Amino acid sequence: MNSIKETPWDAAVFGIDTYELETISIETMKSVKSRKGHYTARVNSLESTLLLHEAGFYYCDTLLQPYCTKEMLKKYDDKDVTIHKASDFKLLLGICHGAFRFGRFHRDPNIHDSDADRRYDEWLHDLYKQHKVFELRYDGKLAGFIGVEENTLILHAVAEEFRGRGLAKYLWSALCSELFNNDHTEILSSISAANVAALNLYISLGFRIRNSTDIYHYLNKC
Numbered sequence: 001m002n003s004i005k006e007t008p009w010d011a012a013v014f015g016i017d018t019y020e021l022e023t024i025s026i027e028t029m030k031s032v033k034s035r036k037g038h039y040t041a042r043v044n045s046l047e048s049t050l051l052l053h054e055a056g057f058y059y060c061d062t063l064l065q066p067y068c069t070k071e072m073l074k075k076y077d078d079k080d081v082t083i084h085k086a087s088d089f090k091l092l093l094g095i096c097h098g099a100f101r102f103g104r105f106h107r108d109p110n111i112h113d114s115d116a117d118r119r120y121d122e123w124l125h126d127l128y129k130q131h132k133v134f135e136l137r138y139d140g141k142l143a144g145f146i147g148v149e150e151n152t153l154i155l156h157a158v159a160e161e162f163r164g165r166g167l168a169k170y171l172w173s174a175l176c177s178e179l180f181n182n183d184h185t186e187i188l189s190s191i192s193a194a195n196v197a198a199l200n201l202y203i204s205l206g207f208r209i210r211n212s213t214d215i216y217h218y219l220n221k222c
């Protein structure tokens with residue numbers, strides 16, 4: 001199928017074929033209509049979505065890209081915060097499971113919340129196996145995690161019992177400083193526009209926001 005790529009990691013979780021559109025055109029829509037599966041389309045927020053709507057795609061999320069240079073970072077230091085390479089997946093899973101309710105699959109009425117939860121659990125597991133996850137500890141206790149790929153913070157959460165206490169900026173500061181010390185010149189992330197706690201966190205740290213991308217889904221049950 002031209003202009004449509006398979007996303008086998010999602011197919012394995014949802015038990016149906018899953019795809020992501022690389023271009024949006026009449027030809028692509030014909031392919032979508034001809035094959036059963038779950039489809040994702042990402043569009044710049046000002047791009048026309050007429051073809052998507054005509055084909056039956058529905059809106060699920062808007063992703064924003066926070067970015068920060070070393071000069072922009074507002075650091076919050078706390079001597080009780082430490083970061084470590086993650087070493088116990090079960091503990092991380094306890095934080096991850098059910099945490100990502102702002103994710104696009106949780107907001108998709110065609111996907112069960114339990115499957116959406118498993119999708120994030122599996123993603124974390126993949127990152128963990130690749131040694132890309134950092135544990136964030138507060139006073140020696142596991143308080144959160146951040147999955148990192150190069151200079152991008154891709155999957156992150158604070159443990160429920162530590163959430164909402166204004167701690168996240170101290171935990172994130174420690175990891176951002178570590179990345180800048182490792183010669184990265186810019187740090188990126190990706191957050192849902194609806195996730196105001198994450199948005200406020202990045203703003204507190206001095207990040208700016210760019211690249212607004214709308215996510216549309218479609219389920220072809222044919």
Ligand SMILES: CC(C)(COP(=O)(O)OP(=O)(O)OC[C@H]1O[C@@H](n2cnc3c(N)ncnc32)[C@H](O)[C@@H]1OP(=O)(O)O)[C@@H](O)C(=O)NCCC(=O)NCCS
Pocket residue numbers: 099100101102156157158159162163164165166167168169190191192195196197198199200201204
């Ligand atoms: C996003 C997350 C990491 C933030 O951690 P947290 O401990 O909840 O956040 P904090 O209490 O440190 O607050 C962060 C900022 O958001 C603000 N905030 C917190 N909860 C808020 C809410 N419900 N509404 C609006 N603002 C909120 C705080 O005032 C704070 O800003 P400040 O430090 O300038 O005062 C955490 O909520 C979480 O793990 N959520 C589940 C997983 C998730 O959504 N991860 C992000 C995926 S993109």
